[in-house]
Amino acid sequence: MMDIDTREDLPGVVRRRSRRARRLSLRIDSAAGVAELVVPLGISDAAADRFADQHRDWIAARLGELPARHRFADGVAVPVRGENLRIRHDPDGPRAPRRDSDAATIVVGGRADQIAARIETWLREVARGALLDAAINHANALGRPLSGIRIGDPRTRWGSCSPRGILSFSWRLVLTPPWVLDYVAAHEAAHLREMNHGRRFW
Numbered sequence: 001m002m003d004i005d006t007r008e009d010l011p012g013v014v015r016r017r018s019r020r021a022r023r024l025s026l027r028i029d030s031a032a033g034v035a036e037l038v039v040p041l042g043i044s045d046a047a048a049d050r051f052a053d054q055h056r057d058w059i060a061a062r063l064g065e066l067p068a069r070h071r072f073a074d075g076v077a078v079p080v081r082g083e084n085l086r087i088r089h090d091p092d093g094p095r096a097p098r099r100d101s102d103a104a105t106i107v108v109g110g111r112a113d114q115i116a117a118r119i120e121t122w123l124r125e126v127a128r129g130a131l132l133d134a135a136i137n138h139a140n141a142l143g144r145p146l147s148g149i150r151i152g153d154p155r156t157r158w159g160s161c162s163p164r165g166i167l168s169f170s171w172r173l174v175l176t177p178p179w180v181l182d183y184v185a186a187h188e189a190a191h192l193r194e195m196n197h198g199r200r201f202w
Contacts (some may be wrong), residue, residue, distance in 0.1 A: 012063050013037055013052055015045075024051045028062045029155055031172075035059045072119040074112065080126065082177045089115055097122035120171075124151055127174035127181075134182050135167050138189035146192065158184045161191035 014034045021040040024047075029036050039048045052059070072078065074089035086105045093109030097118055100107050108118050128151045139146040147165035154160075159169045167188045173181040194201035 013059065015039055015048060017041060024048060026052070026055055026059065027156075028066070030066055031153070031155055033063070033066055035063060072116040074115060078106065078119070078123075079175050080106075080123065081130065081174060081181075087115065087119060123174050124171040127151055127169070127171040130174060130178075130181055131167075131169045131185055134185035135189055138186045139192055142189060142193050144189070144192035146189070159188040161188045161195070163195065165192055167191075 012034050015037045016039065018038050019041055021038050023040065024043060025038045027036050037048060037052050072087060074087055077084045077086045088105045088107050089112060090107055090109050093107060095110035095118060097106050097108040106119065108115055132149055135146055135149055145165060150166060150168040151171050152168060154170055158173060159167065161167050169184065173184055190201055
């Protein structure tokens with residue numbers, strides 16, 4: 001269960017009740033741009049609010065360090081695999097985004113209020129292709145079978161490896177420099193051999 005703290009004196013805090021939590025804790029959700037206050041079931045809202053108040057300066061500092069958030073819209077430059085591509089809206093053009101290499105743009109058609117969703121879908125597909133190639137290369141180098149990959153939007157990690165050999169990645173890796181994406185793919189592929197972070201893994 002998640003409640004949004006709308007108090008004017010403490011903006012940007014999301015309260016989440018957790019059955020598994022044993023103590024009050026705060027974490028920054030950089031994707032959502034908020035501070036998440038995790039509250040065990042036995043703790044009252046008043047006690048949780050006091051805890052957040054005591055950490056007001058920490059919350060403000062961490063939220064202030066987050067990069068500015070840009071919505072995918074006409075004219076916005078998006079870093080894709082190390083290259084800045086500017087979104088260009090062509091209302092009469094095809095709805096599916098397409099890369100215009102000559103102009104370093106992503107051209108997207110249809111309604112303006114659908115630009116963000118269409119660009120994100122396109123970026124997820126670009127991420128899937130790049131991560132699949134990288135994961136296969138690293139798995140082959142280790143001589144380990146790769147059961148498949150999943151592309152999602154996890155809140156706390158760039159990637160993970162399941163015991164069944166399925167690698168999961170954040171689509172947002174496509175917005176990082178190519179070496180970062182490749183490193184995360186290599187890291188998760190290494191878990192196909194060592195499902196831990198011990199010395200043998202490194």
